[in-house]
Amino acid sequence: MLGRNRQNPALSHKECVFSIAESLLDAQALDHMQGYQVVLSTLIGYIVNLCLSHHDQLRNNAVGILFGMIISEYHQYGHFDQIETELVRKLDSLFMSQSKGDDISRGFFIAQLRHLFESSEVDEQLRERVSIFLDSVDAFLKLLLNVRRLPEGEEFADDRVIATVSIVFVDHSYEILNRFLSCV
Secondary structure, eight states, rough: OOBBBBSOOOOOHHHHHHHHHHHSSSEEEEEEETHHHHHHHGGGHHHHHHHHSSSSSHHHHHHHHHHHHHHHHHHHHHHHHHHHHHHHHHHHIIIIIIOOOOHHHHHHHHHHHHHHHSSSSHHHHHHHHHHHHHHHHHHHHHHHHHHHSSSGGGGHHHHHHHHHHHHHHHHHHHHHHHHHHHHH
16 A cells, blocks of 8 residues: 555555646646645745756656745735745755755756746736746855855955855845835
8 A cells, every 4th residue: 555645546656746736737726725735835945955856857846836836825925925935045055055956956947937937827916026036046046056166265265255245135135125015
């Protein structure tokens, strides 16, 4: 019985995960679930980790799940601030502390999530907000990768300070933009 789903014993866990991911991409399924994905927001870190995978199917499914969670939180609360915060926190951790992620992972992640929002029928305000968010995340990740690439040593201390200040500036600019958008 190991490896089988309780609701449909014919499906393995892998097939079940792929089935859930596909259903999250279906707009009607989002309405039917009425925001249950938001309850899973504590899993965002794990999902973001999978979004950076070099395994195509795994990455595609993880990005699809994240897409569904963003839409669900937006429909439920009128914003997706909690997901934004957790996503940036996890990306910072993965790219800097855990030294995971690279330009290829960054590019695929941003492009796939952007494509889902541009090619789906979602609220235009959400699409615009996600586009701004993805631009900021992309710039943030590029800065993190540049800092990570700096060689160790005293001669690069000034470069590290400048890069760190740039990261802090981007991070705070994003917070200011969010506050402005919430007032509009």
